[in-house]
Amino acid sequence: MIEVQHFTKHYGDFIAVDDLSFTIGKGETFGFIGPNGAGKSTTIRFLATLLRPTSGEGHVAGFSVTSEPMAVRRVIGFMPDDFGVYDGMKVWEFLDFFAVAYEIPRSYRKKIIGEVLELLDLTHKRDDYVNGLSKGMKQRLCLAKTLVHDPPVLILDEPASGLDPRARLEMKALLNELRQMGKTILISSHILSELADFCTSIGIIERGKLLAAGSIREIQNQIRSHRVLKVRVLDESTDRAAELLRADSSIRMVEAYDHTLSAEFEGQDRDMARVLDRLIQSGITVQSFAEEPLSLEEVFMMITKGIVA
Amino acid sequence: MILRDNPVLTRELLVTLRSPRAFILQLLYICALGSLVYFYWPAGEGSAHQAKVAEARRLFDIFFLGQFFLVSLMAPTFAAGSITGEKERKTYELLLASPLRPGTILVGKLLSSLGYLVILIISSLPLMILCYLLGGLLLSEITRSYLVLILAAGTFGLLSIACSSYFRRTSSALVVSYLVILPLAVACVVLTRTDNVQVRDFVSIAVLPPWCLAAWSVLGILVNARLLRPPDVGSEGKDVIDEEEEMKYAIGVVIDRDLFPDKLFAPAKRTELMPDGTNPVLDKELRSEIFSQGTLMLRVVIQVSMLLSIPLMAVLLFLRSELSGYYVSYVLAFNLLVGPVFSSGSITQERERQTLSLLLTTLLKPGTIVLAKLLAALRVSTVLTFLLTEQMLLAYLLLPELRGRFWTLFLFLIIIAMTCLATSTIGLMCSALARRTSVAMVMTYLSLLLLFVLPMGLGWYLQGLNTVSKSRMAMLTVTSPFSAAMSVPMHTSRGDGWNIQNLPIDESVMIPITPKGFTPEIWLPVWAVFLLIYPPLCLVFFGITYLAFRWRWWRSGGLG
Numbered sequence: 001m002i003e004v005q006h007f008t009k010h011y012g013d014f015i016a017v018d019d020l021s022f023t024i025g026k027g028e029t030f031g032f033i034g035p036n037g038a039g040k041s042t043t044i045r046f047l048a049t050l051l052r053p054t055s056g057e058g059h060v061a062g063f064s065v066t067s068e069p070m071a072v073r074r075v076i077g078f079m080p081d082d083f084g085v086y087d088g089m090k091v092w093e094f095l096d097f098f099a100v101a102y103e104i105p106r107s108y109r110k111k112i113i114g115e116v117l118e119l120l121d122l123t124h125k126r127d128d129y130v131n132g133l134s135k136g137m138k139q140r141l142c143l144a145k146t147l148v149h150d151p152p153v154l155i156l157d158e159p160a161s162g163l164d165p166r167a168r169l170e171m172k173a174l175l176n177e178l179r180q181m182g183k184t185i186l187i188s189s190h191i192l193s194e195l196a197d198f199c200t201s202i203g204i205i206e207r208g209k210l211l212a213a214g215s216i217r218e219i220q221n222q223i224r225s226h227r228v229l230k231v232r233v234l235d236e237s238t239d240r241a242a243e244l245l246r247a248d249s250s251i252r253m254v255e256a257y258d259h260t261l262s263a264e265f266e267g268q269d270r271d272m273a274r275v276l277d278r279l280i281q282s283g284i285t286v287q288s289f290a291e292e293p294l295s296l297e298e299v300f301m302m303i304t305k306g307i308v309a
Numbered sequence: 310m311i312l313r314d315n316p317v318l319t320r321e322l323l324v325t326l327r328s329p330r331a332f333i334l335q336l337l338y339i340c341a342l343g344s345l346v347y348f349y350w351p352a353g354e355g356s357a358h359q360a361k362v363a364e365a366r367r368l369f370d371i372f373f374l375g376q377f378f379l380v381s382l383m384a385p386t387f388a389a390g391s392i393t394g395e396k397e398r399k400t401y402e403l404l405l406a407s408p409l410r411p412g413t414i415l416v417g418k419l420l421s422s423l424g425y426l427v428i429l430i431i432s433s434l435p436l437m438i439l440c441y442l443l444g445g446l447l448l449s450e451i452t453r454s455y456l457v458l459i460l461a462a463g464t465f466g467l468l469s470i471a472c473s474s475y476f477r478r479t480s481s482a483l484v485v486s487y488l489v490i491l492p493l494a495v496a497c498v499v500l501t502r503t504d505n506v507q508v509r510d511f512v513s514i515a516v517l518p519p520w521c522l523a524a525w526s527v528l529g530i531l532v533n534a535r536l537l538r539p540p541d542v543g544s545e546g547k548d549v550i551d552e553e554e555e556m557k558y559a560i561g562v563v564i565d566r567d568l569f570p571d572k573l574f575a576p577a578k579r580t581e582l583m584p585d586g587t588n589p590v591l592d593k594e595l596r597s598e599i600f601s602q603g604t605l606m607l608r609v610v611i612q613v614s615m616l617l618s619i620p621l622m623a624v625l626l627f628l629r630s631e632l633s634g635y636y637v638s639y640v641l642a643f644n645l646l647v648g649p650v651f652s653s654g655s656i657t658q659e660r661e662r663q664t665l666s667l668l669l670t671t672l673l674k675p676g677t678i679v680l681a682k683l684l685a686a687l688r689v690s691t692v693l694t695f696l697l698t699e700q701m702l703l704a705y706l707l708l709p710e711l712r713g714r715f716w717t718l719f720l721f722l723i724i725i726a727m728t729c730l731a732t733s734t735i736g737l738m739c740s741a742l743a744r745r746t747s748v749a750m751v752m753t754y755l756s757l758l759l760l761f762v763l764p765m766g767l768g769w770y771l772q773g774l775n776t777v778s779k780s781r782m783a784m785l786t787v788t789s790p791f792s793a794a795m796s797v798p799m800h801t802s803r804g805d806g807w808n809i810q811n812l813p814i815d816e817s818v819m820i821p822i823t824p825k826g827f828t829p830e831i832w833l834p835v836w837a838v839f840l841l842i843y844p845p846l847c848l849v850f851f852g853i854t855y856l857a858f859r860w861r862w863w864r865s866g867g868l869g
Contacts, residue, residue, distance in 0.1 A: 045666075049670065078670045086597060096579075101589050106582055
């Protein structure tokens with residue numbers, strides 16, 4: 001649905017983005033992460049047809065970003081990181097303005113505006129002035145404006161930045177709903193924990209270069225030399241379980257504390273099943289057995305610190 | 310603290326002087342004045358002393374008027390944005406919450422706004438001394454002139470800062486400052502340049518300084534109080550201007566969006582969805598945006614201009630109707646001041662308010678956006694300007710000597726309409742070329758002065774030289790609507806009708822449009838040439854606006 005090929009952007013001598021390429025499939029939610037100034041917003045503005053590339057090309061829903069900007073604008077809903085609202089306009093007028101700008105006929109507009117307000121829980125604010133809304137409400141309003149022409153692709157630049165925890169959770173729920181509606185979403189955010197359980201794939205960018213892209217699990221496997229097993233057993237069997245784990249060829253190091261064992265595992269999924277089976281066969285009461293996932297923060301820090309190059 | 314180590318002053322001066330622009334501007338200014346002296350310097354050793362004295366005086370007059378004009382024009386440009394700029398950049402609260410005293414902030418803002426202007430004035434002093442060497446001028450006269458200039462700079466600067474502290478937007482502060490300063494500047498020039506030496510000296514030395522100092526104190530106290538307990542530090546909710554609420558407490562003119570003629574420039578807000586085929590940008594501009602900062606500025610503008618128009622109407626239309634052209638010039642000057650306000654911020658404000666990327670990613674074509682911006686600005690500025698032509702209509706209906714030449718009224722109205730179109734297109738063009746509203750506004754005023762006022766000044770200057778033919782001088786002023794209005798014949802016997810053949814050719818307002826030696830020779834009055842050249846000129850300005858918007862904003866979001 002979204003394809004970026006060798007996108008490069010220079011501002012004078014400064015290279016904002018250097019030869020960036022990635023693909024996002026239909027219905028995917030792609031999290032775009034990177035430190036400030038990494039080139040996220042530049043890439044997003046390029047895909048939103050607001051930036052001419054120094055070189056490279058991009059396609060959204062099959063349309064070229066550089067040569068068919070109007071067609072691209074028709075299929076995307078773009079929410080910039082920093083945006084303002086028009087003065088002296090009410091919420092419904094603001095949405096009507098964008099609906100007309102997206103050429104939606106009047107007969108559909110009333111219904112669509114009502115639905116979008118409903119979806120974003122803004123119905124009670126319909127007659128409020130937009131410049132009097134709180135930051136969270138403005139973010140919702142901007143998302144409402146983004147959805148008014150029902151675009152299949154959403155490009156959202158930091159949609160949750162500056163929001164309080166409650167508003168962030170609400171925004172996350174909204175985005176989940178949009179994902180379930182089948183929209184392809186490209187989202188950039190600094191709040192990594194939110195992206196982790198929400199995105200189907202991520203791209204990590206630093207200093208204009210894409211360091212890693214793919215599903216979080218793929219990236220985890222790619223950057224981690226070993227996996228970590230967490231085993232919780234009933235108290236009388238802790239020492240025995242530790243001995244059994246140490247004896248296994250796929251396990252390198254075992255630490256035991258309380259009733260929990262943490263083991264460095266260097267095998268395949270099949271080996272992991274075998275370890276569990278051996279524990280159970282040996283009569284150990286296993287309360288829980290799971291691979292400890294690497295958090296997105298850890299992945300991000302490892303990649304951007306140059307631990308994995 | 311107030312003068313030494315004033316952080317506000319240091320910061321502002323650093324920002325101003327860091328860019329080479331300030332130095333380039335000063336160089337250009339000195340070059341312009343220098344070339345004036347060079348070309349105007351009396352030639353030959355043998356020229357009579359009397360002639361030298363007269364020329365020195367003329368040069369001195371040009372210098373003084375030019376600099377006074379510069380002060381009246383530039384003081385608001387520098388000062389009117391000094392506090393509104395902080396509000397727009399959202400640094401106002403940071404500044405007020407600092408331990409700085411309001412007096413320190415005020416002095417810092419005043420000195421930084423006027424410092425550069427005062428440097429420009431002082432840098433002309435050596436050239437002025439050259440005029441002194443020609444003889445015929447007293448040193449006290451030069452000192453007196455510079456005193457008037459400095460007093461005017463201080464007063465106009467403080468007035469602009471006071472406006473800046475009362476309004477939220479630079480554009481509003483700038484226009485109201487100009488409207489207040491314009492009559493003061495005219496009065497000041499009339500009183501200090503009168504031929505009566507005694508009056509001149511008395512006003513310059515005994516009247517102006519105490520009055521100016523009193524005005525400085527009052528304005529200083531007002532601004533100080535406003536900075537100490539600011540009623541306008543904005544939270545999110547305070548950005549909303551509820552027009553109905555505002556109207557309850559409005560003094561003087563009240564604007565009712567449902568009534569004629571108010572609905573012409575401020576149509577009522579929509580209660581239902583826009584019909585299909587509406588240009589949403591035009592609708593938004595007229596119904597929500599243009600007066601979104603409240604109608605206070607607009608009401609002040611209407612009140613002041615209407616108030617001024619009454620004595621002008623009495624003198625220029627009813628007592629001496631042959632001077633109608635001067636009343637038209639007043640209407641044109643009003644449009645020159647007010648017109649750019651509605652157009653020069655229309656594109657830059659989208660960027661400053663961060664709504665540009667929202668607008669650019671819609672399906673609206675650049676032509677639709679730019680045309681909507683032009684039509685909205687043109688409509689508001691034209692209707693407001695034409696409110697001042699009611700008095701002309703009244704005079705033409707009541708006075709028999711004007712009734713017989715109704716065609717001149719239509720001519721005046723067309724000249725005014727064309728000027729409205731020119732101010733709006735030039736404002737919009739500058740808005741597409743600049744990145745900030747304040748820059749766009751200054752660019753617009755400078756371009757308009759270059760087209761509208763400078764030719765008149767040059768004409769006046771060349772008149773003194775007696776070396777250029779009258780028709781050539783007339784040709785020089787065709788870009789000025791003031792010159793066009795003055796060229797409409799009001800002094801010929803009444804009842805001569807619309808027949809140019811019957812009018813004697815007055816070379817000072819006629820231009821030959823056929824090449825020399827070509828028969829038949831065709832002469833056109835300045836107003837006709839003005840009306841012929843402006844439509845294509847406006848089209849060119851609009852074309853530049855469209856191209857600039859398309860390539861600078863629409864295809865690159867203002868970044869590329």
